[in-house]
Amino acid sequence: xxxxxxxxxxxxxxxxxxxxxxxxxxxxxxxxxxxxxxxxxxxxxxxxxxxxxxxxxxxxxxxxxxxxxxxxxxxxxxxxxxxxxxxxxxxxxxxxxxxxxxxxxxxxxxxxxxxxxxxxxxxxxxxxxxxxxxxxxxxxxxxxxxxxxxxxxxxxxxxxxxxxxxxxxxxxxxxxxxxxxxxxxxxxxxxxxxxxxxxxxxxxxxxxxxxxxxxxxxxxxxxxxxxxxxxxxxxxxxxxxxxxxxxxxxxxxxxxxxxxxxxxxxxxxxxxxxxxxxxxxxxxxxxxxxxxxxxxxxxxxxxxxxxxxxxxxxxxxxxxxxxxxxxxxxxxxxxxxxxxxxxxxxxxxxxxxxxxxxxxxxxxxxxxxxxxxxxxxxxxxxxxxxxxxxxxxxxxxxxxxxxxxxxxxxxxxxxxxxxxxxxxxxxxxxxxxxxxxxxxxxxxxxxxxxxxxxxxxxxxxxxxxxxxxxxxxxxxxxxxxxxxxxxxxxxxxxxxxxxxxxxxxxxxxxxxxxxxxxxxxxxxxxxxxxxxxxx
Numbered sequence: 001x002x003x004x005x006x007x008x009x010x011x012x013x014x015x016x017x018x019x020x021x022x023x024x025x026x027x028x029x030x031x032x033x034x035x036x037x038x039x040x041x042x043x044x045x046x047x048x049x050x051x052x053x054x055x056x057x058x059x060x061x062x063x064x065x066x067x068x069x070x071x072x073x074x075x076x077x078x079x080x081x082x083x084x085x086x087x088x089x090x091x092x093x094x095x096x097x098x099x100x101x102x103x104x105x106x107x108x109x110x111x112x113x114x115x116x117x118x119x120x121x122x123x124x125x126x127x128x129x130x131x132x133x134x135x136x137x138x139x140x141x142x143x144x145x146x147x148x149x150x151x152x153x154x155x156x157x158x159x160x161x162x163x164x165x166x167x168x169x170x171x172x173x174x175x176x177x178x179x180x181x182x183x184x185x186x187x188x189x190x191x192x193x194x195x196x197x198x199x200x201x202x203x204x205x206x207x208x209x210x211x212x213x214x215x216x217x218x219x220x221x222x223x224x225x226x227x228x229x230x231x232x233x234x235x236x237x238x239x240x241x242x243x244x245x246x247x248x249x250x251x252x253x254x255x256x257x258x259x260x261x262x263x264x265x266x267x268x269x270x271x272x273x274x275x276x277x278x279x280x281x282x283x284x285x286x287x288x289x290x291x292x293x294x295x296x297x298x299x300x301x302x303x304x305x306x307x308x309x310x311x312x313x314x315x316x317x318x319x320x321x322x323x324x325x326x327x328x329x330x331x332x333x334x335x336x337x338x339x340x341x342x343x344x345x346x347x348x349x350x351x352x353x354x355x356x357x358x359x360x361x362x363x364x365x366x367x368x369x370x371x372x373x374x375x376x377x378x379x380x381x382x383x384x385x386x387x388x389x390x391x392x393x394x395x396x397x398x399x400x401x402x403x404x405x406x407x408x409x410x411x412x413x414x415x416x417x418x419x420x421x422x423x424x425x426x427x428x429x430x431x432x433x434x435x436x437x438x439x440x441x442x443x444x445x446x447x448x449x450x451x452x453x454x455x456x457x458x459x460x461x462x463x464x465x466x467x468x469x470x471x472x473x474x475x476x477x478x479x480x481x482x483x484x485x486x487x488x489x490x491x492x493x494x495x496x497x498x499x500x501x502x503x504x505x506x507x508x509x510x511x512x513x514x515x516x517x518x519x520x521x522x523x524x525x526x527x528x529x530x531x532x533x534x535x
Contacts, residue, residue, distance in 0.1 A: 080202075086158055270298060
């Protein structure tokens with residue numbers, strides 16, 4: 001089966017469900033004009049600023065959480081980014097405030113609200129369904145996902161779960177990013193009839209619209225990078241093996257990872273410090289000898305991080321959209337002005353691994369998901385059973401698109417199949433050895449730069465994820481399992497555009513240094529217009 005989802009499965013470039021009542025420009029104008037309420041007082045506040053305010057006694061965690069919960073209640077109806085708030089959030093914040101009074105701060109996120117994607121398990125009163133109604137009645141996970149354990153140990157308040165593209169956008173070749181049976185349609189906070197992209201749609205839209213301080217998304221191919229760039233955020237897709245996958249509903253283990261989605265590079269570095277930990281339950285976090293000595297990513301926040309950095313520029317992404325070219329050219333000029341050494345490069349394997357990637361995803365999805373469903377104790381434990389559930393509940397689960405990918409994956413065999421093993425080897429050869437490793441070694445590169453996205457297309461319930469000339473550079477780093485960071489780079493007609501920096505395995509610190517210097521030089525990020533408030 002030939003489809004066009006190869007380069008962005010899991011992020012799936014999207015459009016969405018619910019028909020927008022306003023045109024894009026009109027929606028933006030109305031969002032600004034109709035909001036007569038005062039500006040949200042924590043807008044664009046950073047983790048460091050929140051920490052300082054709590055340390056000085058200017059704010060408590062209870063006050064911070066209360067303000068964000070009020071913000072969600074009054075303004076999230078316009079974008080539908082948060083599928084569920086944590087009913088215990090204020091109680092947790094109260095306990096953390098008491099600990100702070102006793103000089104017992106837990107870590108760098110003590111009292112800070114974090115919004116997490118709804119495919120990440122929490123052993124509390126919130127649900128984990130990957131957006132599917134089929135898992136609404138599944139047993140509560142026996143324990144938190146490992147990364148949630150890390151967040152709580154660092155003092156974070158999990159304020160809620162973010163909507164996502166159902167099953168990480170791996171159900172249909174005509175899906176609508178940002179839509180799930182459980183959560184409905186998430187919208188781009190900049191222009192409401194535009195896609196937020198996916199599959200971490202709710203995290204992207206919610207953090208951009210200041211529904212929480214920072215957020216966590218997950219990616220298989222583009223699911224952090226695409227919604228981050230579409231929603232004007234910094235997003236880090238780490239090296240596979242840096243962050244645990246335990247307790248996260250899987251798509252494909254060779255590419256899956258969680259990562260930060262934030263409004264600043266500094267916040268992303270702080271969050272990655274918390275997430276980067278060896279998990280005995282996930283061997284991929286223990287088997288790499290290339291991780292190197294662990295140090296804080298905040299040490300990489302260098303204002304001179306571009307000076308002397310050798311950055312490869314993938315020109316094959318130019319020439320597709322004039323407005324993207326203009327923003328990227330301005331970004332290159334900004335990097336040169338800060339002393340970066342820019343080198344035009346070609347990646348000869350681009351566009352040559354898509355079929356193999358799709359095959360790998362199909363095999364790994366079936367095997368990983370069925371194992372997960374069994375361990376979770378879900379009522380529906382096979383893809384065939386999920387397919388039948390969707391048929392039986394088609395009016396709620398399939399009002400806009402079907403489940404061709406589910407049906408295709410359900411027919412496949414085990415991960416010992418030669419077909420799978422050959423496809424996996426092809427992916428690694430073309431994205432690692434012949435791809436990023438080859439050009440990085442040949443040109444002594446610190447990073448590779450490319451546009452993250454083109455302007456977001458309209459939500460379209462008829463055509464689904466049509467893309468409208470979309471540009472995405474996420475695939476080669478995603479398939480390689482290598483790190484990728486997107487940073488806001490500009491705007492086109494009110495919609496954000498991002499630039500991506502990716503590189504060899506476990507080069508997060510260098511990429512953060514480059515991304516931070518670029519961010520501080522350009523300062524492109526601006527918050528969406530005030531959203532309409534609920535009556």
